[in-house]
Amino acid sequence: MSQSALTISGVDKFYGPIDRGVHAVQNLTMEIDKGEIVALLGSSGCGKTSTLRMIAGFEEVSRGSISVAGRKVHTLPPVKRNVAMAFEGYSLYPPLTVRENMAFALKAARLPKSQVDEKVASIAKLLEIEDILERYPSSISGGQQQRASLGRALIREADLH
Incomplete structure (x- = not known):
């Protein structure tokens, strides 16, 4: 059996205090195999972007864990995760071709x-x-x-x- 490309286990994301803040992602668990293509679908504000930002390391995980290629990454900075992400706003460097x-x-x-x-x-x-x-x-x-x-x-x- 091959190693999963991504494993998310019991992930929660809170904005603000846990007891009275916004609970953006609730107990998310999923496993994605290498080569698999997955789409996150849902209404505005349901946690899609928060989930992607947690995977990439741009948001902290409030609870749970995220592993990429079998390595726990939820406490690592983005540069140490080896995750590539295309942003909604393009994020191209204007002075470069x-x-x-x-x-x-x-x-x-x-x-x-x-x-x-x-x-x-x-x-x-x-x-x-x-x-x-x-x-x-x-x-x-x-x-x-x-x-x-x-x-x-x-x-x-x-x-x-």
């Missing part, structure tokens, strides 16, 4: 330029954005910005995307 935005994490990891170029080209082709790689975020459409942001998340070899 689409190519530079996509390559940013790979360059920070000191991958050879040839590998960086190959990965950027591969993901750009997959997302059909090869023609905008030299453009800046301000000069492309919202849909193109979303695909560039997704490309920046997918390009990393993370344990969880």
Whole structure:
């Protein structure tokens, strides 16, 4: 049996005091296998974003635990989790081209330029954005910005995307 990509066990998220704050996520338990694609669906305010932010480490878990690739991460800072996330607001760096935005994490990891170029080209082709790689975020459409942001998340070899 293979190791789960993500295991969430009895997770709660409170905003404010536990006894009188907002209980945004209640006793969430789920297991996602490697290669599985999952969508979190629900009405506004039901805890979807809070859950994703806890997985990525941008929100603290009030109770319970989160494991990524078999390693408990709920107490680790985001940089130590090896989780890649595409944000709703794109979060592209305005002074960088689409190519530079996509390559940013790979360059920070000191991958050879040839590998960086190959990965950027591969993901750009997959997302059909090869023609905008030299453009800046301000000069492309919202849909193109979303695909560039997704490309920046997918390009990393993370344990969880």
